[in-house]
Amino acid sequence: MNIKCITITWLAKADLSSLNSGQGSGNINELKLYSYGTKPYVSGQSLRTALFQTMDRMNEGVIKCISEAPCGDVENCWACDLRGYLKPEEGTGGTRRWSPLKVSPALGQLPTEIVSDLLTRHSYIDKGEDKKSKDQRIAHVQLTENVYRAGIVIDVANIGRVIEPIIGSGKKKNSMEGWKEVIDIGDEERRVRTIAVLDSIFNLSGFAKQARAATSLAPQLVFASIKDTYNQRGLNVLEMDDDGNVKLDVLESALYESKALGDEVFIGFTPGIIENEEAFKEVVEKNGKEVLPVVEVFNRLKAQL
Template identity: 35%
Template sequence: MDVKAISMTWLSRTGLTNLNAGEGGSNLVDLKKYRWAGREYPYVSGQAMRFYLKEAIRREVRPEEACVADEQGETCGRIAECVLCDLFGFMTTLPDIGAVVRVSPVKVSPAMGLIPLEETMTVDFLTRRHRGAVQEEAGTIRGDIVNVELAVNLYKVGLAVDLRRVGREEELMEVEKGRGKKAQIIRGVTLKDYVDEAERWRRIRLLLDAVRDFSDYSKQARLLTDFTPDLLLVALQANYSHRLQKALEVLWDGATILDITRLDQVLQELREDLATIDGRPALFAGMLEGIVANGEAVREILSRHGIEVATPREAIARAKAALGV
């Protein structure tokens, strides 16, 4: 099975929370928002999503395998030693080399809220109380007033992995073609290995486990919620593309309904891109009950394409088993 890419897309319903604040005033912690058709929806930036996944991986590896950015935001840039610099790329300056940029093999979308904010948003009034400083009257209680925008929502997220570039880096190569006066120098790009195959697949497993278990999103001390997948599609592809990202289109009319016509069409288009396992397409699905109102219709469409529906965690486990990680 020649797998060149992993593509994932999922829906996740949250509790009342603020996963990624915008640029509110000094006494307002707002939600990041985008506008569509004259209505506002929340979103979580792609940068925040990458941070959450990085922190999940950091929990599972040794400290020296997951560097921390310095005051200028630069990371170590050691592809061979650092799992995070390898998977998520970097822009940094290395001694005796200069500026170095590594394009991330892992692409992550923003998490786009799909339910209009006027349907679910509220403002929570908080006070931060603290005792007066030494020079103030002993025992004085002072406080700050903070308003926090919170919302319940259903978010859509996407992730894609260019497997050939995990643990590897592009290098320019030159090949001489022909002889004598007709000789030509042909330039191209090759991939240099920085780690062995076992380590490459270990890093891919760490990433898949991070999707299953990530939890280090913001403001969870007071707003505990779960942001892991509730409806998930995982494709092992024989080529690299982002087509799967169009599969989960939600229609909102007082209830969340998945567009099964869109799902059917995208799955049909993906057939030629998918790797196969025992003659079946390497696409795995997981769904929890109640995530969309037409869950049975979704199961029927997936079954029609030969895709068995499990739970999201089981879908990831099946993808890992197919990859041998």
């Protein structure tokens, strides 16, 4: 199969946590909510940041710049290749690259009670020459427990590859005459980077303000498909109802569609995440698919590359 893209949708149960709660909003730590304020979510931006932090920790030296000051070296810098960048340059208007990773926000699936926690924070303000004043503040932290659904589309064909339009000169001035490849890291290096992306999703951690809490959104229930055409279909699979059941009609139609399109699908399962576990497995097996441990889904995806 000529792999163009990999789509992964997953569920992750997070304990009482304040994932992605208002970054930098001082003493009030409020959760981001949707669905008329009944469900929490983690922004796609925050998920991407966590993904790259995980990748950075697992692959020393591959990220050569920070996002605020991109180096633009797609060939050597994994961040510029995978995160994309906008690099302003004087006169020319700058260069940019679209990320080959499309990340959706992680949406809390269950309407839950939002717990507010008051805690005191102590810090010392250094006034020099051993004079320190003690600063004591009260912080307000919102916490919640939920099952989050997140998704990512990996545009495999465009990892480590840059194409530019060929602009005509002479008679047909400024007409577009096709595309030329200006950077291509080659299939083997593309495979290495794609595997690193998969490993980072599997090990996803490193959310903002999680320095002391061990909350992560690493996949626990997974629907992954490998496609020979780039599209973002199938990201709504694993949607849950308010009682914690995966919507089986959505799952069934996704399984049907991927079979019709010739996509290769892998389903990963961990007990204790959804309510309708047995019915879920039945639908998967009825459609000729195996229910695999999550780690096995990632191993099989990697084996296809």
